Amino acid sequence: MLATLICVPALFACSDATTEPANKVDASAAMKDVANEKMGNKAAEDNARAEITEGSSDMASGVDYHSFSNPDEVRVTHLALALSANFDTQQLSGSATLKVERTDPKYNELILDTRALKIETVTVNGEAVPFTLGETDVDLGTPLSISLPENANQVTVNYATSPSASGVQWLTPAQTAGKKHPFLFTQAQAVHARSFIPLQDSPQVRVTYEATIKTPPSLLAVMSAANDPQTKRDGEYTFTMPQPIPSYLIALAIGDLQFKAMGERTGVYAEPALLESAAKEFEDTEAMLEVTEETYGPYQWDRYDLLILPPSFPFGGMENPRLSFITPTVIAGDKSLVSLIAHELAHSWSGNTVTNATWRDLWLNEGFTTYLTYRIMEMIYGHERFKKEAVLGYQDLQNDIAALEQNDEILAIDLRGRNPDDVFSNIPYEKGALFLRELEQKVGRENFDAFLMQYFEDFAFKSITTDTFIDYLDETLLKQYPEKLDAERIQQWIFEPGIPEGAPKPESDAFTKIDDTRSAWLSGDVKAADIETAQWTVHEWLYFLNNMPESLTDKQLTALDTAFSLTETQNNEIAHSWLMIAVANEYKPAYERLYSYLVSIGRNKLVKPLYRTLSQTPEGKAFAKKAFEEAKPGYHPLTIRANEGFVN
Ligand code: BES
Ligand code: ZN
Secondary structure (H helix, E strand, O other): OOHHHOOOHHHHOOEOOOOOOHHHHOOOOOOOOHHHHOOOOHHHHHHHHHHHHHOOOOOOOOOOOOOOOOOOOEEEEEEEEEEEEEOOOOEEEEEEEEEEEEOOOOOOEEEEEEOOOEEEEEEEOOEEEOEEEOOOEOOOEEEEEEEOOOOOOEEEEEEEOOOOOOOEEEEOHHHOOOOOOOEEEEOOOOOOHHHOOOEOOOOOOEEEEEEEEEOOOOOEEEEOOEOOOOOOOOOEEEEEEEEEEEHHHOOEEEEOOEEEEOOOOEEEEEOHHHHHHHHHHOOOHHHHHHHHHHHHOOOOOOOEEEEEOOOOOOOOEEOOOOEEEEOHHHOOOOOOOOHHHHHHHHOOOEOOOEEEOOHHHHHHHHHHHHHHHHHHHHHHHOHHHHHHHHHHHHHHHHHHHHHOOHHHHOOOOOOOOOOHHHHOOOHHHHHHHHHHHHHHHHHOHHHHHHHHHHHHHHOOOEEEOHHHHHHHHHHOHHHHOOOOOOHHHHHHHHHOOOOOOOOOOOOOHHHHHHHHHHHHHHOOOOOHHHOOOOOOOHHHHHHHHHOOOOOOOHHHHHHHHHHHOHHHOOOHHHHHHHHHHHHHOOOHHHHHHHHHHHHHOOOHHHHHHHHHHHOOOHHHHHHHHHHHHHHHHHOOHHHHHHHHHHHO
């Protein structure tokens, strides 16, 4: 196969962040731009920070503009956590012990990222040492500097989190399914691990970890680590994560959780009330795992379990290794929304095994994962469903491109001076996936699959930049298929806004029929009640609704609602599409549902477009404000931040 394509780390600057100091890796003359490739190099970083203030447009590849840490000088390689969860004070408190390695004996300062942490004491090799907290940045938190005596290799920080930690949500019993026990979950991506652990919070630093977590005895703790489903529920839980992972994948949840196996390597943790329905909805997870391994190489993480969170979880899912965190809003009863599971599973390859080195390179995580998601869905559910999902994804992308600033349509986005949370869009996802689909179509599926399998092997447990990927492409696919690919086109995909002309355009015959049906209904040729919808899947419904004209009459809205009970739909995605139409047209019979939807769901992707559209009229804004104020105590900090601007 691709025997010549083995990655030579020095050539491709595949920084082995676990063991290799990054500057050593970069010492190759073969690098296109050595100065630019300096992963986390402190001098480059200082320069780059100065550039932000000076407004220069030179951006250094591989520099993490979202961490204060100095892994190029002193690198953390292992983390031992000992934390107690206090639900009364809403604090995690205890210690983080970091194993550190200096890249050169002359470096004697360790800089950690923190955010709103109360630092009690710091010890180095068991001895108390002084420490300094620097100036706080609203987005990045506060650097914690610790001077290291000679031979220091172990640093312990005793600390407590703030009740309003940006990466932790504490839920009251009323906010859970069972209503009897409190719940806690963390969400570290992108820059929130530092709000519950003092560490080098950069995706180019990988650590192994172990943890002891104390909880009220009736609750179970789970982590993005080896979890023992048979563990005794006694309020003290221990974990180990033997594979090195970036900090944004460290995760903890505590609640009244039970486990049910779905397959040999897959299972689900959920509150008892949701356990059976979740296990049924996601029963194809094991099959997904198997086909992904067959196509892209071995699963590196032992078990793959799901954790179903309360509805305030701000994302659809989060790929925490061995244990993806999943919103309950995708339990639809008919597996119609399980592409989310394929997505989080796919991250086990693209993201968790091969990791973006900085948040600018997020598309390496999300674009590859979105491409893999489509492929997994096709392998499990067939070509028709794949085509429909690809069209829906493409339309999401088109809508974003219509709305975004050109600079935000670039895959390798300039995030200097910005909070990664504020730049969330379909660009890294769907544009990234479309780019890979074009490569696939040009070189052929089989060849592209072989390329990806090799890519995952060559960069396993490494954090890489966009430039490293481009260099790799140059040395591999471009050399193999010079007549099919060209470097300029690749540059265009990665560094220019919009969708390049001639890009693949997903199509679905099933949807052409839906277009005809919609037109016939809009022109009055067919009555809503006479539309034959018995065979429609959720995808048909979404396509039918998402492509309605901007304004509909009350009569039309009533006809649709009467025929299909859309206001009552139990599918959260269909409800979202319908409520968007209702808001745009001020269709009041749906507003009660709209209100309860907004106060019961915290998944940002579902609520933000509704708040945004509501905020466009004074009356809508007043309604949004009321819902937001009621929902706010139950919303995650990220959902609050993303939406408060619409109601104030
Ligand atoms: N890793 C992301 C979530 C994320 C991205 C959190 C960037 C913070 C910063 C996760 O895998 C994801 O993409 N979730 C999507 C899934 C969807 C595209 C299927 C979501 O939550 O909507
Ligand atoms: Zn993702």
